[in-house]
Amino acid sequence: MSTTLASAEIRAFQRELIAWFARVKRDLPWRRTRDPYAIWISEAMLQQTRVETVIDYWRRFLARFPNAAALADAREEDVLGSWSGLGYYRRARNLHAAALAIRERHGGVFPRDPELVRELPGIGRYTAGAVLSIAFDAPEPLVDGNVARVFARLFELEAPLGSKELERELWSLAERLVPARGAGDWNQALMELGATLCAPKKPRCDACPLARRCRALAAGSVETLPRPKARRASVEVELEVLCVERDGAWLFVRRPSDGRMAGMLELPTIEVAAAGRERLHPIAHAAGVELRASEPLVQVRHTITHHRIRAQAFVGRTARRALPEPYEWHASSRLGELPLTGLTKKVLRALRS
DNA sequence: GAACCGTGGAC
DNA sequence: TGTCCAAGGTT
Missing domain, CATH: 3.90.79.10 (Nucleoside Triphosphate Pyrophosphohydrolase)
Structure with missing residues (x-):
């Protein structure tokens, strides 16, 4: 069962959400740069990690390793030292390995080709879409936890998180909705909505710019979507x-x-x-x-x-x-x-x- | 596809 | 206190 979207509807989504984002977007330090390296670091740090935690780490990391060349020159030990306390330490090892690959394969410049970006260690479909759309405004889609939640509610998607069916539908929607120009703002707007209003618990639908178009809100199922995946006991x-x-x-x-x-x-x-x-x-x-x-x-x-x-x-x-x-x-x-x-x-x- | 990989904060 | 969760990727 796949969601249908008329082109007029797509344009309306884009117009309304981007206008809302321009009005309320948070002033985050990595939003003050278009440097793909700096944005890449922020995306790696933000994986499964809260914005408030990342801010200080990002500032210190950029001060110590200001560009891909500096990161490639560093010892892995020192990269891990800058990462200490952030968790998921493979991210730091992958960053260092990717910086070496950028030096060897791309002359020290972060690549613009999506296929080349995806070949870098630690960069999956989400992170590639994020860096390319935000830094270069490339029309690349992305789906993260925020986007999954927003789409699951907007389009009343019942398949559980992590299921093949939901993944396929989410990426299909993201591809159809991402605008040809302004993809970076669109992608960030989707995530901002998920992070600030369309929250996992107690979503603030009263303030949501898309409430009028939200199928889950109309059906009263906002609080039960998306369906969670089963968790292991601790x-x-x-x-x-x-x-x-x-x-x-x-x-x-x-x-x-x-x-x-x-x-x-x-x-x-x-x-x-x-x-x-x-x-x-x-x-x-x-x-x-x-x-x-x-x-x-x-x-x-x-x-x-x-x-x-x-x-x-x-x-x-x-x-x-x-x-x-x-x-x-x-x-x-x-x-x-x-x-x-x-x-x-x-x-x-x-x-x- | 499921399991693995860290941490701090909200409730 | 326990539980859930946060801008995922790799194996």
Whole structure:
């Protein structure tokens, strides 16, 4: 079942939504540039991440890596350091790899050809459409979570999020609706509507410029669309964390180069359930660390995807300066530059207060 | 196609 | 407190 759209209807959608966007659009820092590199970075950061969180990260990242050449010249370690705390760290690795590809394949210039853009690591159909339409005003469609919600309601699409059927219909609508000129504004207007009025909960239909055309509003199904996809239940995990400071440096462990939080640094950590009675002692022993007290110094709660974490941090001491892999010492004055995991940042923050 | 990948904030 | 969610991409 596919939605039909008359061309007069399409023009009306475009006119009304773009006029609304021109009136109410938020003043976001990446909206003050047409630099495809800067816009690309914002799009990568905004994936599954809130605007308020991204703003500071984007400013710092652009100051440190102002263009694709600078990013290509950087060490991956430093790119991860700038990303530390944002999550989904593969995005940072992909950015760095894509910057290298732009240098090698495109002379350091962000490509304009959609097929070439799509070949860059970490850039899928959405991000390609976003950068090309916003930076170059290319008539490329896009569908993100906002657009999916807006379309599902406007056209009363019943297929569940993530289903093949809904995906096909959403992209078909996006292709038919995107204007030949002003695609960047149109795409951003759709997302802005989803982010500010057509919200997941308690949408503000009273203020919506498209309310008159919304099938779900007419049918009273706005709150039930789009149909959510099933979610995995979350699991409780108990961790113990080892805090060792010596000569103004902290003891960290380098995570493996693949899997969760690949290549990041964290405080030595063990899962209580997997540790048996020995608890922290195995890693403490490996690092020659002596636990100073049996009582945790701080307790921290954290969530990672479908895990709910309760972490207790213990303080230890060691006489050893040189340690085998994966242990590393890092000066406490440089913690802000390191690719630390979110949990580790949280523990260190708690220790300091 | 489903699972995986992080985090902080709203309610 | 638990749950849901936010400008997705990769495997």
